[in-house]
Amino acid sequence: MKISEAALKPSCLILFQQISNEHEGSPSDSKRHALEQLMEASISNDRTIWTKYFNQILTAVLEVLDHSDSSVKELALSLITEMLKKQKDAMEDSVEIVIDKLLHVSKDTVPKVANEVDNCLTTLLAQYDPFRCLNVLVPLLVTEDEKTLVTCINCLTKLVGRLSQEDLMAQLPSFLPSLFDAFGNQSADVRKTVVFCLVDIYIMLGKAFLPYLEGLNSTQLRLVTIYANRISQARTGVPIDATQ
Structure with a gap:
């Protein structure tokens, strides 16, 4: 079911709060619900929604990658992959930030999270400016962190x-x-x-x-x-x- 702008607009603030803040009860469930709603919005690809809320959505989703619940991180990574595919023009301005964050999460020891990181990076590296990607990666080739x-x-x-x-x-x-x-x-x-x-x-x-x-x-x-x-x-x- 496609989410219209009218339906999403009043709930955007709530979704951002659910993603960014811890709540009493079941914070992981709250975040998963918000991410699922945003995933549905991404699949619907309503350009008006993404034009208005892209930066807020991306910022909130990247913050979730530091969450302790691996299932939440896995869902957030799936959403980022979807955004890389569907919101390519908007994502262009954030390539460096996204790569840097994905490299940080790539050290996760949970296989499903690591697989989703690889999917994200593969999608990004295949579609976005290779020279901008190199500008982020090359300086990190001297890192002492083995996984990175x-x-x-x-x-x-x-x-x-x-x-x-x-x-x-x-x-x-x-x-x-x-x-x-x-x-x-x-x-x-x-x-x-x-x-x-x-x-x-x-x-x-x-x-x-x-x-x-x-x-x-x-x-x-x-x-x-x-x-x-x-x-x-x-x-x-x-x-x-x-x-x-």
């Missing part, structure tokens, strides 16, 4: 495919040093993520990327080369060495 680092490198890998070869070459100096440093991280998960990011870059740029790989030691270079050949063979039927 893995997430940032995964995001970088997703963005690589959206850039032209020329743009990717121009961006390499901004993140390769940090990526190479992360290759020496004590965490196997971090190192594995770095490998697949470098492999995707290698497959995209071909022999033009080889001079940059001189920054790796022999073991690291062999690992990247082996995986690049395997993945290239699987994708195109030809190992990358054969295309050089």
Whole structure:
């Protein structure tokens, strides 16, 4: 059932209060109800509603991501994903804020929450300006937080495919040093993520990327080369060495 502006307008303040404030009784239930109402409003995609209330809604929903109830956070993340799809023009101005918040929540230990964060980031990285996304992610490649680092490198890998070869070459100096440093991280998960990011870059740029790989030691270079050949063979039927 579509929510009309007339129906939503009087209740908007109440919804924001339910999302932002704790209430006696069952605060989680109150927040879930408010988020469900906003989800319905997003699905209905009433442009007048979102033009008038977008900033308030986004601010309130982002605040919910700090809630202790994982089911509330999961619902809030689903709503953000829906907003990224349906309110793209309005969301453009908040890309950096949303990415930063999602990276913070990506450290959540609840699998369903982590999955919803990944859905949000995948949607955002696929549809919004890749250079603005890079501006947020690249500085965080030096973080000492393992989970954040893995997430940032995964995001970088997703963005690589959206850039032209020329743009990717121009961006390499901004993140390769940090990526190479992360290759020496004590965490196997971090190192594995770095490998697949470098492999995707290698497959995209071909022999033009080889001079940059001189920054790796022999073991690291062999690992990247082996995986690049395997993945290239699987994708195109030809190992990358054969295309050089």
